[in-house]
Amino acid sequence: MRDFAPYLCEPLAAIFNASIREGFVPPMWKSAEVIAVPKIPRSRSIQTDLRLISLLSTVAKVLESFIGRWLQSVLEPFDEKQYGCRPQRSTTPALMAIIHEWQSTLDRGEAARALVVDFLKSIRLVNHDLLLRKLLNKNVPHCLIKWFFSYLQEQRSQRVRIRTDY
Numbered sequence: 001m002r003d004f005a006p007y008l009c010e011p012l013a014a015i016f017n018a019s020i021r022e023g024f025v026p027p028m029w030k031s032a033e034v035i036a037v038p039k040i041p042r043s044r045s046i047q048t049d050l051r052l053i054s055l056l057s058t059v060a061k062v063l064e065s066f067i068g069r070w071l072q073s074v075l076e077p078f079d080e081k082q083y084g085c086r087p088q089r090s091t092t093p094a095l096m097a098i099i100h101e102w103q104s105t106l107d108r109g110e111a112a113r114a115l116v117v118d119f120l121k122s123i124r125l126v127n128h129d130l131l132l133r134k135l136l137n138k139n140v141p142h143c144l145i146k147w148f149f150s151y152l153q154e155q156r157s158q159r160v161r162i163r164t165d166y
Helices: 005-022 058-075 091-107 128-137 142-152
Strands: 031-038 050-055 157-161
Touching: 005 058, 005 142, 058 142, 128 142
Parallel strands: 031 157
Antiparallel strands: 031 050
16 A cells, blocks of 8 residues: 555545545444464463454554544643553553652552553443543534444454464
């Protein structure tokens, strides 16, 4: 796609704009190829030693990146304590901030408590009605909200690619 970008940019822009304007994500863009990636060099167990990765088409990923940047610009400013899903923010500054917070709390003679939550596959647990209300309250454009709900609908397909050389 990179080699043909000068020829593809106009038709893809028209398709992307139509998708956003209509609030419709074609099922082909929600079709994923699932691959199993080993967590350790020599996998012994399919249940515990492999991590499933869902790969979308390149075209879908390009549009997702545009949508993500648009949404971030609409939702700015973020809370300074939010590190996830923000450009130039990573786990290192997040860990440094929390350690600093804990140390400051302990220096004042107070107790520090922590709760760690694993949000693995959390998008499946998101209440879509609550998400809609929050996006509406943040003045996210209606076409973008409609597009999100088309994306989240269950009209998904996937195929699994299995490698046996692990």
